[in-house]
Amino acid sequence: xxxxxxxKKLPIKPIxxxxxxVLRCGQTFRWKNVNNTWSFTTQDRIVLLKQFEDHxxxxxxxxxxxxxxxxxxxxEKETTSFIEDYFNLEVNLESLYKNWIKxxxxxxxxxxxxxxxxxxxILRQDPWETLISFICxxxxxxxxxSKMCDSLVNEFGExxxxxxxxxxxxxxxxxxxxxxxxxxxxxxxxxxxxxxxxYQTALKFLDNEKYPDITIxxxxxxxxxxxxxxxxxxxxxxxxxxxxxxxxxxxxLDKHDIVPIDTHVYQIAVRxxxxxxxxxxxxxxxxxxxxxxxxxxxxxAGWAQSVLFTSDLGDLNNGINKVEVIKGEEETIKVExxxxxxxxx
DNA sequence: TTTAGACCTGCCCAG
DNA sequence: AGTGACAGGTCTAAC
Numbered sequence: 001x002x003x004x005x006x007x008k009k010l011p012i013k014p015i016x017x018x019x020x021x022v023l024r025c026g027q028t029f030r031w032k033n034v035n036n037t038w039s040f041t042t043q044d045r046i047v048l049l050k051q052f053e054d055h056x057x058x059x060x061x062x063x064x065x066x067x068x069x070x071x072x073x074x075x076e077k078e079t080t081s082f083i084e085d086y087f088n089l090e091v092n093l094e095s096l097y098k099n100w101i102k103x104x105x106x107x108x109x110x111x112x113x114x115x116x117x118x119x120x121x122i123l124r125q126d127p128w129e130t131l132i133s134f135i136c137x138x139x140x141x142x143x144x145x146s147k148m149c150d151s152l153v154n155e156f157g158e159x160x161x162x163x164x165x166x167x168x169x170x171x172x173x174x175x176x177x178x179x180x181x182x183x184x185x186x187x188x189x190x191x192x193x194x195x196x197x198x199y200q201t202a203l204k205f206l207d208n209e210k211y212p213d214i215t216i217x218x219x220x221x222x223x224x225x226x227x228x229x230x231x232x233x234x235x236x237x238x239x240x241x242x243x244x245x246x247x248x249x250x251x252x253l254d255k256h257d258i259v260p261i262d263t264h265v266y267q268i269a270v271r272x273x274x275x276x277x278x279x280x281x282x283x284x285x286x287x288x289x290x291x292x293x294x295x296x297x298x299x300x301a302g303w304a305q306s307v308l309f310t311s312d313l314g315d316l317n318n319g320i321n322k323v324e325v326i327k328g329e330e331e332t333i334k335v336e337x338x339x340x341x342x343x344x345x
Numbered sequence: 346t347t348t349a350g351a352c353c354t355g356c357c358c359a360g
Numbered sequence: 361a362g363t364g365a366c367a368g369g370t371c372t373a374a375c
Contacts, residue, residue: 026368138369144355145368192353197370215370262368282347309368 005048007057008076009084016093019051025310026060027123027251028141029133029149035325041160041168042082058083061155064161081146088124100304101221103296107273113311120307123251127219129171135197151189164325174216179200185291198238204237223254232257242286250302259293259305261286
């Protein structure tokens with residue numbers, strides 16, 4: 001079945017959003033790059049994005065079997081609303097960068113990462129998806145996390161539709177991840193010990209008797225609560241420690257000033273900002289570094305941190321999300337790996 | 346209250 | 361080609 005795709009324009013420059021960076025720097029693990037078009041699923045559609053020098057083009061493919069009587073203009077409006085919300089577009093990134101560069105040059109003589117890597121912003125992702133994705137992230141690398149998230153939607157999500165011969169599924173809700181047998185299925189899919197964490201966390205959301213406080217409504221409501229409340233709530237969940245909780249606070253719950261401290265950021269603090277602290281990471285050092293970065297970069301310190309992190313990451317082409325569909329006599333799917341070698345699936 | 350080990354998997358990269 | 365360390369940590373069990 002061929003679907004006509006109509007492209008619309010949004011006047012967004014790369015300096016405000018760099019799709020290649022933002023969608024591959026370890027905030028989200030679910031966007032696929034198919035023939036230079038970025039694709040993602042919400043609960044009811046595939047969203048498509050394409051970046052150009054002075055704008056971004058977008059389109060969408062609705063859930064298969066949707067009633068056709070919804071006006072095109074409404075679907076378009078819904079899609080733009082999603083994009084504006086998801087990319088936090090009301091935040092002017094360019095002006096934030098200007099302040100960060102000023103602050104950063106106090107520590108550096110050369111160019112700062114903010115001059116070298118424009119367009120990196122924090123996304124406003126769905127709290128449940130962010131929670132599960134970052135449970136997967138513990139002691140793990142971006143490539144495998146992406147693969148795991150892909151398995152998760154393909155195995156437990158709802159079918160949405162097809163694009164370029166690839167089937168797309170929605171991110172699974174807590175009910176589908178709390179079903180019996182999910183843990184061992186996740187083990188089979190290569191989740192390792194995180195299989196248990198995901199299943200247990202989903203169970204806590206399901207079991208209202210035992211955990212009346214743990215509901216999706218409360219999780220989503222954390223966007224309106226203060227940081228401590230959100231952080232404490234998240235720590236109740238299995239597989240969520242301080243680092244993962246902070247990632248969720250920053251990337252889903254509007255806590256823009258929160259800097260998640262991992263081994264990477266710790267290195268950056270010591271190496272580039274002459275942070276002096278103990279060699280081992282403990283709760284105190286964790287807090288110290290967070291405050292340290294917040295004092296340098298201000299209320300959007302978490303956003304600044306993601307630029308530093310990305311610049312330190314080096315190679316963003318982690319391979320898993322780059323797909324090239326070549327149409328011939330038979331459709332073949334080729335995946336470009338990190339070294340740029342194509343292998344046929 | 347604070348601090349080592351164990352924990353799954355896979356892929357990058359020295360010996 | 362074949363091992364080993366390591367990857368945006370968390371949990372658990374003892375000091």
